[in-house]
Amino acid sequence: MGLTKTEIFSKEQNELALLLKAIAHPARIAILQQIISAKACICGDLVEELGLAQATISQHLKELKNAGIIQGTIEGVKVCYCIEPGTWNRLQKLFGDFMGSYVDPNGCC
Amino acid sequence: MGLTKTEIFSKEQNELALLLKAIAHPARIAILQQIISAKACICGDLVEELGLAQATISQHLKELKNAGIIQGTIEGVKVCYCIEPGTWNRLQKLFGDFMGSYVDPNGCC
């Protein structure tokens, strides 16, 4: 096998899983933190900042873009990446709802 | 290759990535939702609720347990699973800090 049975699950379950999966990698977390902290959007300074090969960074950026979490704009030779606010908010809501549905029953098993 | 270069990243980046990775699967999201909604902790009713084989569910539970997100207590023949509140809170904080560090600069590139 090796393929997730998405048919079985709800749209929201799949959506949240996809968004989380895109973020669930230390390199992609680091990339997002860089993009956020360099208020204006940075480009391929990422290759220098993190210690990964250019091809690897480019691949991670592609995954974040595919998930809709970031957006890339061509600016001459460089490409400027920034957060896609819509997806960011959507993820915050989905994850917040999910995590918030749990209240510690203090003492269970 | 195929192995993540964890040495390069901070402890918190790796920690958050590991926790998110454990959750970033629709089946595991569904499992957690079941555990939460069946206030007292449920057991292998999960196999019936979700449409996955017993071996598959057991494997997903193992991953959630390894990540410290749930906890299993043996109760006779059955095993009772419930959320591990410490990890849950930790994840909420890490993710909240991460997501909250972004403020829409409205208009970037």
Next chain:
DNA sequence: ATTACTTATCGTAATATTGCGATATAAGAT
């Protein structure tokens, strides 16, 4: 047009994940 620079893509190797049948383990009931 040639050069320099930035980013994307291709191909590949190593490893991880997903799912499941089969089987093992363990506890309760008969």
Next chain:
DNA sequence: ATCTTATATCGCAATATTACGATAAGTAAT
């Protein structure tokens, strides 16, 4: 002791991910 039930583990096949060197594709400057 044997049977039943519940869960875990093993082994396997299919697929996905991670990382990178090599190379392509695009733009800017000379």
